[in-house]
Amino acid sequence: MNKKFWKDKKVLITGHTGFKGSWLSLWLQSAGASIVGYSLPPPTDPNLFEVANVEDGMCSINGDVRDIMQLKATITKYQPEIIIHMAAQALVRFSYIDPIETYTTNILGTVNVLEAVRQIKAPCIVLIVTSDKCYQNNEWFWGYRENEPMGGNDPYSSSKGCAEIIVSAYRHSYFPVENYDRHNVAIASARAGNVVGGGDWSNDRLIPDIIKAFMENRPVIVRNPKATRPWQHVLEPLNGYLCLIENLWSNAKEFSAGWNFGPNDDVQEVSWIVERMMKLWGKNAQWELDSGQNPHENKYLKLDCSKTKNILKWSPKLNLKVTLDWIIEWYRGYQQNKDMRCYTESEINRYEKL
């Protein structure tokens, strides 16, 4: 990302109190952007938003994306030049428990963001963050390309597939790229893989599950040791989102589309990740197989990022080993009561230098 571009840009982030939203808010604060966050309170306790004191440096609004009136009022008041929509019910397993919360937040929330922009006639760049899980999963080894069918076998994945279809429908119906000069709204979507990093305490995600077990001196319970996912450090897709927005700003017609952000060919099984983190953590950490009944989760998932690499010129900087080193260092810092805002900012700084 180009820090100069972001200086004084008016950016609205939904989901700024979440894991990715907190990292993104800190990054954009360091670049001098003027940020408004619109979101429900942080979804976990502890959470990065409070641990790193993210609110200090932005305007944080407590709002629900299902409430179009409040959303419209916020956009009207702050007139953002850029909207990054990340608010979501973001957990696959919870989506089985509460599909209504998942569908209303992820589908209606996306419609509301786009509809608010349409009704207000606000010229802006809109990035809708969906997921690598938006594709129809065929359980094959090849990576999914941006033009492959949307799908999803569980409520979360299908809600993200729907969000993608909605983005495409809004673009075609109201904001066609060929008429950009008339409406001045550019919409892109970003499909990133399983994002990992310090400061995530979500339930039923691999890294937080591992860290919580380490900190409580109990074995890590592993559900699907043979499953593979495109793991990547949180700064990788965030860097991709920011690059994409910079390109949309200068060339809306070419970049208003869906984009994959995934790691290089560094896809490892869950068991490899658990073993590696146990080695880094030390202290006789152990893992056990979860013998309970678990809802279906896809075994294979990989993205083909050729388009992003060739056209956007984005590529990942960290391999999986370094990513896991950084994560362990982050949580050690947290355990040692370090200033986690400074620590997280220094990690962003270290990433920028790569």
Ligand SMILES: NC(=O)c1ccc[n+]([C@@H]2O[C@H](COP(=O)([O-])OP(=O)(O)OC[C@H]3O[C@@H](n4cnc5c(N)ncnc54)[C@H](O)[C@@H]3O)[C@@H](O)[C@H]2O)c1
């Ligand atoms: N973390 C990952 O591995 C991953 C992978 C792919 C895609 N994503 C997507 O990235 C985005 C951010 O994910 P995350 O990991 O930071 O999730 P998170 O659960 O940490 O944060 C979710 C955010 O959305 C907010 N939110 C939830 N429901 C809301 C509502 N109704 N109205 C307003 N705000 C609401 C929460 O308060 C929080 O700020 C999501 O769209 C998620 O689907 C995440």
